[in-house]
Amino acid sequence: DQQVKQNSPSLSVQEGRISILNCDYTNSMFDYFLWYKKYPAEGPTFLISISSIKDKNEDGRFTVFLNKSAKHLSLHIVPSQPGDSAVYFCAASSLGQGAQKLVFGQGTRLTINP
Amino acid sequence: DAGVTQSPTHLIKTRGQQVTLRCSPISGHKSVSWYQQVLGQGPQFIFQYYEKEERGRGNFPDRFSARQFPNYSSELNVNALLLGDSALYLCASSLAKGLAASSYEQYFGPGTRLTVT
Numbered sequence: 001d002q003q004v005k006q007n008s009p010s011l012s013v014q015e016g017r018i019s020i021l022n023c024d025y026t027n028s029m030f031d032y033f034l035w036y037k038k039y040p041a042e043g044p045t046f047l048i049s050i051s052s053i054k055d056k057n058e059d060g061r062f063t064v065f066l067n068k069s070a071k072h073l074s075l076h077i078v079p080s081q082p083g084d085s086a087v088y089f090c091a092a093s094s095l096g097q098g099a100q101k102l103v104f105g106q107g108t109r110l111t112i113n114p
Numbered sequence: 115d116a117g118v119t120q121s122p123t124h125l126i127k128t129r130g131q132q133v134t135l136r137c138s139p140i141s142g143h144k145s146v147s148w149y150q151q152v153l154g155q156g157p158q159f160i161f162q163y164y165e166k167e168e169r170g171r172g173n174f175p176d177r178f179s180a181r182q183f184p185n186y187s188s189e190l191n192v193n194a195l196l197l198g199d200s201a202l203y204l205c206a207s208s209l210a211k212g213l214a215a216s217s218y219e220q221y222f223g224p225g226t227r228l229t230v231t
Binding site: 004011031034036041042043044045046049079089091093100102103104105106107 | 169
C-alpha cells in the first residue's frame with residue numbers, strides 16, 4: 001500500500017530550464033509535506049515543506065505547490081543548475097497523530113544537462 | 115553547527131549476528147527517528163523517540179529495537195540479522211516542540227550502510 005507515490009523514476013532537464021517533480025498521495029490524514037534531496041552516500045537533505053493550510057510555499061529557486069483536492073504536490077526548481085542533479089523524495093506526515101512518522105515516495109532521479 | 119551524526123559509517127555482519135547503530139541529534143533536538151532505506155526505494159519509518167519515550171513504531175519485526183538516552187542520542191539494535199536487513203539506516207532529528215509545523219521538519223544524518231552476508 002504505497003501511500004505516497006512518485007510516478008516518474010527519472011527526469012532529465014536542460015540547465016537553466018524549469019524542473020517539475022510530481023508526487024501523489026492517498027491518505028487524506030496527511031497534513032504536512034516535505035521535499036528532500038539525496039546525493040549518493042549521503043543522507044537526505046531537507047529542501048522545503050508545506051502545510052496543508054497553504055497551497056504554495058517558495059524558498060529561493062524552489063517552490064512547492066499543494067493541490068489538496070487532487071492529493072497532489074509538485075516541486076518546481078527554476079532555474080535548474082547542474083548541482084541540482086540528485087534523487088528527490090517527497091514525504092508526508094500527519095502532525096496530529098503523535099509520532100512524526102514520515103512516509104516517503106520512491107524518489108525521482110533528476111539529471112540537469114549542461 | 116554540527117548536524118546529525120551517525121556511527122559507524124559502514125558495517126559488515128554475518129547472518130544471525132546482532133548490530134548496534136548510534137545516532138547523535140542536532141543540539142537542542144529532542145526527537146530522534148530511525149529509517150531503513152533499501153536500494154531503489156524511499157526511506158521507511160522504523161521508530162520515533164521523543165524525550166526518551168517511544169512515540170511510534172513502523173512495520174518492522176521485534177528483532178528491531180531502539181532507545182534514547184538522557185542526552186537525546188539514540189541506538190538502534192537489530193538482532194538475528196537476515197540478508198534482507200542489508201540497507202542504509204538513517205537517523206533523523208527534529209525539535210518536535212510547540213505548534214509550529216516547521217519544528218517537525220526532520221534533518222537526516224549521513225546513514226550507516228549495513229551489509230549482511
